[in-house]
Amino acid sequence: MFGRLGPTEIILILVIVVLLFGAKKLPDTARALGRSMRILKSEAKAMKTDDATANAAKSDAGTSETTETPRTIQAAPGEVSQARPVGEPDANRR
Template sequence: MIGNLKPLEIVLIIAVILLLFGAKKLPDMARSLGKSARILKSEAKAMKKDDEAAAPAPQPADQEPAQPTTHRTIQAAPGDVTSSRPVTDTNRTTQS
């Protein structure tokens, strides 16, 4: 879409933006946009790094993947530790 714009149209768009926002606010808006882009880029890198760290190592074909057991604690009432017991939940599905 930008490739279809002629130079005169681009100048008109810039002029309208200047009239709407004013010359004083544009540097602040550009700075804020740049800061947001940097934050987004760093968060995307962190998510990619987390995904690579969480990826399981490849296992030989003759071994079955181990099922991790998760231990949860069910409490009768908040703060009541006398009646709490560990529970192993292998099929954690919700039914509607």
């Protein structure tokens, strides 16, 4: 019954979405979605590099002491005005 959507049904759904949200809000919504995807992608990339750095630091831990600089989270790539320092998670806090 609801297994397949044809082109007519897809067009009908798009028309309903435009009527509900309005043509003015759709570009803003798409822009916000794009920003969110960029932030998610950059955070995932940062997590991968942090893991690689942590693994390398663990293997070199016996040779030298390193001082870590505080990491920052940016609101969006390129927006430095809203960046804030991030501390390491506290294992005792729950």
